[in-house]
Amino acid sequence: xxxxxxxxxxxxxxxxxxxxxxxxxxxxxxxxxxxxxxxxxxxxxxxxxxxxxxxxxxxxxxxxxxxxxxxxxxxxxxxxxxxxxxxxxxxxxxxxxxxxxxxxxxxxxxxxxxxxxxxxxxxxxxxxxxxxxxxxxxxxxxxxxxxxxxxxxxxxxxxxxxxxxxxxxxxxxxxxxxxxxxxxxxxxxxxxxxxxxxxxxxxxxxxxxxxxxxxxxxxxxxxxxxxxxxxxxxxxxxxxxxxxxxxxxxxxxxxxxxxxxxxxxxxxxxxxxxxxxxxxxxxxxxxxxxxxxxxxxxxxxxxxxxxxxxxxxxxxxxxxxxxxxxxxxxxxxxxxxxxxxxxxxxxxxxxxxxxxxxxxxxxxxxxxxxxxxxxxxxxxxxxxxxxxxxxxxxxxxxxxxxxxxxxxxxxxxxxxx
Ligand code: AMP
Numbered sequence: 036x037x038x039x040x041x042x043x044x045x046x047x048x049x050x051x052x053x054x055x056x057x058x059x060x061x062x063x064x065x066x067x068x069x070x071x072x073x074x075x076x077x078x079x080x081x082x083x084x085x086x087x088x089x090x091x092x093x094x095x096x097x098x099x100x101x102x103x104x105x106x107x108x109x110x111x112x113x114x115x116x117x118x119x120x121x122x123x124x125x126x127x128x129x130x131x132x133x134x135x136x137x138x139x140x141x142x143x144x145x146x147x148x149x150x151x152x153x154x155x156x157x158x159x160x161x162x163x164x165x166x167x168x169x170x171x172x173x174x175x176x177x178x179x180x181x182x183x184x185x186x187x188x189x190x191x192x193x194x195x196x197x198x199x200x201x202x203x204x205x206x207x208x209x210x211x212x213x214x215x216x217x218x219x220x221x222x223x224x225x226x227x228x229x230x231x232x233x234x235x236x237x238x239x240x241x242x243x244x245x246x247x248x249x250x251x252x253x254x255x256x257x258x259x260x261x262x263x264x265x266x267x268x269x270x271x272x273x274x275x276x277x278x279x280x281x282x283x284x285x286x287x288x289x290x291x292x293x294x295x296x297x298x299x300x301x302x303x304x305x306x307x308x309x310x311x312x313x314x315x316x317x318x319x320x321x322x323x324x325x326x327x328x329x330x331x332x333x334x335x336x337x338x339x340x341x342x343x344x345x346x347x348x349x350x351x352x353x354x355x356x357x358x359x360x361x362x363x364x365x366x367x368x369x370x371x372x373x374x375x376x377x378x379x380x381x382x383x384x385x386x387x388x389x390x391x392x393x394x395x396x397x398x399x400x401x402x403x404x405x406x407x408x409x410x411x412x413x414x415x416x417x418x419x420x421x422x423x424x425x426x427x428x429x430x431x432x433x434x435x436x437x438x439x440x441x442x443x444x445x446x447x448x449x450x451x452x
Pocket of ligand 1: 250251252253256274275276277293348349350372373374375376377378379408410
């Protein structure tokens with residue numbers, strides 16, 4: 036397989052799919068540049084060899100429509116600064132042939148948000164799945180997605196995919212475009228190689244005990260990975276908003292806490308499965324509840340299964356934090372996805388902080404720790420602990436699907452698996 040290390044980019048135009056879907060504040064300023072920094076080694080390698088770059092990415096969910104709020108023009112200056120080269124901008128990603136052809140070695144062109152075109156995701160817009168005409172619309176969209184990918188491919192001599200965050204999607208720029216390059220002219224970027232190796236490390240080299248920590252708002256988005264991990268882990272911590280679905284399923288009072296009422300049976304099933312497989316399932320026993328969803332609400336610590344009316348569980352309580360830490364500190368393999376509370380509010384960061392601290396301690400004691408998903412990464416960064424864990428993944432959904440053992444379309448398109 037061609038690799039970025041063996042390929043000589045001299046005089047070549049490389050089109051690189053990156054994940055520059057960075058969070059922006061109200062003024063359009065980047066609040067976390069992890070993803071841009073992540074792609075720099077690949078981009079710099081192409082330039083150092085004497086090649087030129089066409090950078091492409093999505094940002095947010097503009098759903099196939101031009102929307103200035105999601106314009107990548109907002110990050111051109113930041114990318115120029117980090118790359119040390121003035122980045123040119125193509126305001127229409129499907130009409131950039133001329134700008135791409137004009138690129139000289141060492142020059143860089145960034146395309147406007149790919150998702151301003153519905154063809155990027157390849158899903159028909161404005162038609163319901165139940166509509167009898169849906170299948171036809173889907174077929175037509177797949178054909179125009181191919182054309183869109185062909186246009187992108189026409190800009191360059193070779194293709195690099197360095198966008199792990201979207202590798203679990205078969206989009207025009209993440210997979211379809213690869214069909215227009217032969218095996219010698221498409222490759223994974225350094226970040227993708229590293230991400231794939233980190234997943235491999237978790238799956239093929241499990242040192243025990245293995246503790247997985249799954250948090251976030253909902254259990255429904257993480258069922259697949261939780262079920263799959265039940266076969267692999269020794270300890271499974273389930274935290275964050277999903278705590279209250281489990282508490283209610285067991286007959287608890289959860290006040291105003293978030294809860295997926297259609298997932299109560301599932302919660303009980305997961306508990307039974309953990310028991311059957313001998314997995315130590317760790318659920319919150321107490322929580323910090325608030326009387327409003329805000330940073331400056333009144334708070335009280337109460338049992339997770341006995342929250343007063345008008346109050347909602349927003350973070351793990353002190354007893355729970357100690358239980359979490361105990362299940363993490365002795366571990367030798369650790370996977371963390373999703374915060375233990377509404378960490379965006381400073382009042383409710385302690386659960387996530389306790390997890391981060393325990394992971395840092397275990398890592399110092401020799402554990403391999405992998406943190407993935409935008410929110411857990413934001414937590415680690417907020418606590419200034421990024422250098423105290425083994426690996427921070429740029430992928431959320433992609434990471435979880437890879438750990439589930441699914442082949443990622445973005446990787447398969449290049450490796451031919
Ligand atoms: P997810 O996107 O499912 O990984 O969830 C991340 C979000 O879950 C974060 O924005 C947290 O604020 C939120 N979250 C964590 N714990 C709670 C909770 N107890 N109640 C409401 N939201 C929560």
